[in-house]
Each structure stands twice: as C-alpha cells, then as structure tokens.
Amino acid sequence: MMNAIEWPQGYVPGHADNFTTNEAIVAGLTAAEIWPFLAEAPRWPSYYANSANVRFHDGDGPTLALGRRFYFETFGFPIEAEVVEYVAPAGEEPGRVAWHGWAGEGDTRLDVHHAWLIENLGGGRVRILTQETQNGAPAKDMATTRPNPMLNGHQEWLDGLTAAARDTAGEGR
Template identity: 70%
Template sequence: MPPHAIHWPTGFVPGFTDNFCSNEVIVAGLSAAEVWPLLVTPALWPTYYANSAHPRFHDGRGPQLADGDRFYFETFGFPVEAQCTEYVAPSAGQPGRVAWHGWAGEPGAADRLDVHHAWLVEDLDGGRVRILTQETQKGAPALELARARPNPMINGHQDWLEGLVAKARRALD
C-alpha cells in the first residue's frame, strides 16, 4: 500500500460504496506532531469541531485513540459507535494514520449507516503539514447524504480540518 494514501478495508473502497468524501489541507507553520494529539483525542473534538458532541470511550480506554479502541460520539445527527481500526503515530518520514469503523442503527435496519473514516497526517518540506481525511459510507442514510446539496459531508469535514488547524495554531501562541 502507498505510504501517503488511505488504506481501505474490504467493502469500503471508494467508488464501491454509497457515499465518499475527501478533504485535504496543506498548511505552513505546523507539524504533524503538533496536530496529531488534537486529532487522536476525541474529548478535544468538540472544542474545535462544532459538529462533534459527547465523545466517550468504552472499556475504560482513552483519552487518546489506540488500535482496537471502542468509542462513541455524535455527528451529523447520528449517534455513532466506533472502533479504531488503524493507529500509527507520525514519525520521521512516515505519515500518521488513524481510522475507525463507525456505525449507527441496528444491523439490517433500514436506517443503518456504516462508515470507514480515515486520516493521514504528514510533514512536508518547508515546515508544512498535510492533513487528509476521507470517508466512505454504506446504507440508506449515506445515499441521502450523497444526494444532498451542498454536500454536508464535504462541508462538515472541511470545518473539522479548519478547526483542527486553528486549534493547533492557537496552541502554539
């Protein structure tokens, strides 16, 4: 798998799901190490992303995500149960990666939503950082989101990226 691209699990490859969104920013003056803790600590999400609420871990885990952790949060009007499926902190020459499988609704229910939400955070030359987030979705709610204009997923995830960058910059002040 390419080191600078999202790793997609079987069943969630873009183009073969009901909805897909991709957002990316590249900014100067920040590093992956400065952004990473804000991204992998769900309790901080509501402090910079208004579309995230009530994050909590299951099984006494946290406060930062780790591979296999179960957690919960609310977003886009959905109560999302999630499990971290990939966690690799950024290191010299290697991007940080975090991803989770999230779901809302009961299996087989008409309102069931399943998502794979992945992030890649990497340092670039010139003191820049690249933050990429992509999400694939399956289920009737995903089809509705895909048809909505303006696209709520694209706009919501852009807000998340911009909030993350702004929070990281404020932490440097």
Template identity: 65%
Template sequence: MSDIIWPEGFVPGFTDNFCSNEVIIAGLSTKDIWPLLNTPALWPTYYENSANPHFYDDKGPELENNVRFYFETFGFPVESQCVEHVAPIEGQPARLAWHGWAGEGETRLDVHHAWLIEDLAGGRVRILTQEAQNGNPAKKLAATTPNPMINGHQQWLDGLVKAARKAK
C-alpha cells in the same frame, strides 16, 4: 504523497457515499496536529459538529488500535472502533481510522473514516481526511447538494488547524 488504506467494503467508488477533504498548511507539523485529533474529548472544542465523546472499557483518553468509543456527529449517535492507529514517526505519515456505525436495518449507516497527516518539505503539513459510507442514510447524504459531509469535514479540518495554531 501517501494514500489512505481502505478495508474491503469501503473502497471509494464502490460505496454509497464518499467524501475527501485536504489541507496543506505551512508552519505546522504532524506533531502539532496529532494530539488534537487523537484525543476525542478535544474534538468538540474545535469542531462544533462533534459532541459527547466517550470511551468504553476504561480506555482513553487517547485513541489506540481496537479501542471502542462513541461520539455524535451529523445527528447520528456513532459507535466506533479504532482500526488504524499509527502515531507520528519522523519520515512517515501518521494514520488514524475508525469504523463507525449507527442505526439498524434500513437506517443502518456504516463508515470508514480515515485521516492521514504527513510532514512535507518547507515546513508544511498535509492533513487528508476521507470517509466512505454504506447504507440508506449514506445514499441520502450523497444525493444532497451541497454534500453535508464535504462541508462538515472541511469545518473539522479548519477547526483542527486553528486549534493547532493556537496551541503552538
């Protein structure tokens, strides 16, 4: 199975917080998942912790490399830039990642949120989402039990799968 590609400064184990969530589902494919994930306007329809997504510079409605966008999650207004965008291609995993940031100074939070979606044998799809975070808000999240990032991203995965099944 494939791995997330991490930029310098966001390698797990060297950041202030890290979370990893994964599901493997039968009966769905990368092509079923991709449109729901690649279109931020759809996120609030299946993930209640996402709100008010919009693009800058007359871009959108789908993500693409280097495009800037905004959304709100976990109580943070998140400015974001798509830094990895590999649409589904037969035999290769789809990849999506963005750098997100919020706050300034002591309240600054920087994240690298990555998604990997790949088809597996037997008509299954693997959806992996991982996020590495830096900054004081990340330190606070890492010290919280249960970790709200783990729970929130699991809700995102569960909602994504449910929406893909419904659309299919």
C-alpha cells in the same frame, strides 16, 4: 510522493454508497503538533461543533488506539466506533488513524470508514487528509444532498483542527 488512505474491503471509494475527501496543506505546523488534537477524541468538540458527547468504552481513553471502542455524535447520528488503524506520526512517517463507525439498524443502518492521514512535507508544510466512505440508506441520502453535508462538515473539522493546533503551537513559540 504523497501517501494515501488504506481502504478495507467494502469501503473502497467508488464502490461505497457515499464518499468525501477533504485536504489541506499548511505551512508553519508539523504532524506532531496537529496529532494530539485528532488522537485525543474528547478534544474534538472544542474545535469542531459537529461532534459531541465523546466517550470511551471500558474505561479507555482519552487517546485513540488500535482496537479502542468509543462513541460520539455527529451529523445527527449516535456513532459507535472502533479504531481500526492507529499509527502516530514519527519523523518522516505519517500519522494515520481510522475508525469503523456505525449507527442504526436495518434500513436505517449506517456504516462508515473514516480515515485521517497527517504527513510532513518539505518546506515546513504539513498535509492533512481526511476521507470517509459510507454504506447504507442514510449514506445514499447524504450522497445526493446539496450542499453536501459531509464535504462541508469535514472541511469545518479540518479547519478547526488546523486552527487549534496553530493556536497551541503559537503559545509554545
């Protein structure tokens, strides 16, 4: 059985204003090889063009950790975020990272729960799942935009993450 994202109240898919899910199952990589490219947020812009200006608060970083606050820009939004789940992959236990992100105020307020699950599967494969729910007027707008910017943007992130890990893993072999 494959693992699932754990959702906080108010962000459960189907009950939020917007939801997107992207998944890849690839051979030849492990969760441990992929994890640093996701956990070290300043690496994101090197393989995902829709992320920029990653910085940490209080001199923290560069690795995400439970409770750690950080900032980045994506989809035209300046996102303040706090890590609400962080478990590095270990053995057969999947890696999990999620953050609550927010931008704007009042009618322009956007709140998101963005979660990643990276787990080793049999046959030398790894599963990478990223899902996000959003609440607020900007989320309602994105939910009806076609092509879907969240679906396409997160697929680019997932593809870039996989390619970056593959490039590095290939160097070590």
